[in-house]
Amino acid sequence: MRNFLKPRRNPRWSSFSDEALAGHFRRYGEEGAIAELFGRYVHLVYGACRKYLPNKTVEEWRDLVMDVFERVLVHARESEIEAFNTWVFTITRNECFSRLREQERSSRYQQDWEYFEKSSAPVMENEGLLRLYQLEEPDAGQLLESALAKLEDKQRRCIELFFVEKKSYRQVAEATGFSLKQVKSYLQNAKRRLEKELGGPFQEREQTKL
Numbered sequence: 001m002r003n004f005l006k007p008r009r010n011p012r013w014s015s016f017s018d019e020a021l022a023g024h025f026r027r028y029g030e031e032g033a034i035a036e037l038f039g040r041y042v043h044l045v046y047g048a049c050r051k052y053l054p055n056k057t058v059e060e061w062r063d064l065v066m067d068v069f070e071r072v073l074v075h076a077r078e079s080e081i082e083a084f085n086t087w088v089f090t091i092t093r094n095e096c097f098s099r100l101r102e103q104e105r106s107s108r109y110q111q112d113w114e115y116f117e118k119s120s121a122p123v124m125e126n127e128g129l130l131r132l133y134q135l136e137e138p139d140a141g142q143l144l145e146s147a148l149a150k151l152e153d154k155q156r157r158c159i160e161l162f163f164v165e166k167k168s169y170r171q172v173a174e175a176t177g178f179s180l181k182q183v184k185s186y187l188q189n190a191k192r193r194l195e196k197e198l199g200g201p202f203q204e205r206e207q208t209k210l
Helices: 018-028 031-052 058-078 084-120 127-134 140-148 153-164 169-176 180-209
Strands: none
Touching: 018 031, 018 058, 018 084, 031 058, 031 084, 058 084, 140 153, 140 180, 153 169, 153 180, 169 180
């Protein structure tokens, strides 16, 4: 890790300003110029990643630093950069915020799913539906498609958004215009219907395997 944060630097580039290095790379494509910028900023970008995402691991921070510099590489090749230090920290911050939003979306979905399972059992205990989404067998998709076709449009839309696109209750409500109460009701009724449609065929398939 120490070598990652303090890479070897070529004395050739030491007299170049940040902007001159970026410009040299854009015009001539010499990767040594970008390597010098990496050496100058890697520890600062790493520190910013730790500040914005304190719950990540060392490996995740390192991967995030590399993602930031991959973006630097792409933009530096295509655009003239002024005030490189400000620019690279803007990229770092945006990348960190993007990861935070992704983390929050995942957390909200998990919370919604746990609430959904706890508040809806035993009606919601429908492993047939969830397994069918994951099965790779040829007729699994056909069974599910046939069952979904029997749902009301509003129910089917909520099921697809919640289970397939993994949106939260609130995101489903925003996408459909339904209230949260309506979303929960449509999901409950849809799963009850799907349990009826898929429970028998799925159980028979499981018994056949045994």
